[in-house]
Amino acid sequence: MSSIEIRHIVFDIGKVLIHYDPNLPFSRIIPDEAERQWFFANVCTHDWNIEQDRGRPWEEAEALLIKDHPEREEHIRAFRKHWQEMVPHAYVETVSLMENLIAEGRDVTMLTNFASDTFREAQLLYPFLTMPRGVTVSGDVGLIKPDVAIYETHARAFDLEPSATLFIDDSMPNVEGARLAGWHAVHFTDPEKLKADLSAYGIQR
Known part of the structure; x- marks a missing residue:
C-alpha cells in the first residue's frame, strides 16, 4: 500500500464513466x-x-x-x-465506484475533453455527472488534455493539491499529462483494475 495520502480523486468521463463510439x-x-x-x-x-x-x-x-x-x-x-x-450507456461499475467514493465523503471532481454543448446534453442523459463537486470541461476553458495547462487550471479552480490528487483516464497521453502536472494518475482499462489501483493508493473498494 502506498504511503501517499490521496485527498482528491479526479475522473475522466468518456470511456471511463460513459461509452463513446461515433x-x-x-x-x-x-x-x-x-x-x-x-x-x-x-x-x-x-x-x-x-x-x-x-x-x-x-x-x-x-x-x-x-x-x-x-x-x-x-x-x-x-x-x-x-x-x-x-454515448448509448454508462459504465455501471465505474459509476458505482465513483458514487461510493462521493458517499463516503471523498473529494471527487471530473476533468474531461468535451464540447460545451454536448457535455450539458450528457449531464441530462446521465444525471450522475452532476454528483461530483465540480467539473472542468475543455470546451469551456479552451484547453484540452494532455496539455499540462488544463490540469493546472482544474487544480486552481477546485483548490487541489497536485501531490494529493489521483487522476483516472483511459488515455495514456492524458495520464502522462496529469503526471507532468504533479498529479498521481492511473490508466483506466476496466473497473477491476481501477479497484486495484485505488487500493494501491490506500483507497479500499
Missing part, C-alpha cells in the same frame, strides 16, 4: 465499412472533432468541412445531429 450512428448512416473508415480518416477526423472539445463552435466546424467536401454535407451535419447515439 461508429454507432454512422454504421447506419454510412453502411459500407470501407467508406465509413475513409470518412472518419479524411472528413470528420479525430483532429477535427478535438477542436470542438477545445471550444470551436459546431457551426464553424461544419462549415469548414462542407467547404472542402460539399458532397458530404449531410454526413458532416449528422455527426452533431446524431451525437447522442454515440
Whole structure:
C-alpha cells in the first residue's frame, strides 16, 4: 500500500464513466465499412472533432468541412445531429465506484475533453455527472488534455493539491499529462483494475 495520502480523486468521463463510439450512428448512416473508415480518416477526423472539445463552435466546424467536401454535407451535419447515439450507456461499475467514493465523503471532481454543448446534453442523459463537486470541461476553458495547462487550471479552480490528487483516464497521453502536472494518475482499462489501483493508493473498494 502506498504511503501517499490521496485527498482528491479526479475522473475522466468518456470511456471511463460513459461509452463513446461515433461508429454507432454512422454504421447506419454510412453502411459500407470501407467508406465509413475513409470518412472518419479524411472528413470528420479525430483532429477535427478535438477542436470542438477545445471550444470551436459546431457551426464553424461544419462549415469548414462542407467547404472542402460539399458532397458530404449531410454526413458532416449528422455527426452533431446524431451525437447522442454515440454515448448509448454508462459504465455501471465505474459509476458505482465513483458514487461510493462521493458517499463516503471523498473529494471527487471530473476533468474531461468535451464540447460545451454536448457535455450539458450528457449531464441530462446521465444525471450522475452532476454528483461530483465540480467539473472542468475543455470546451469551456479552451484547453484540452494532455496539455499540462488544463490540469493546472482544474487544480486552481477546485483548490487541489497536485501531490494529493489521483487522476483516472483511459488515455495514456492524458495520464502522462496529469503526471507532468504533479498529479498521481492511473490508466483506466476496466473497473477491476481501477479497484486495484485505488487500493494501491490506500483507497479500499
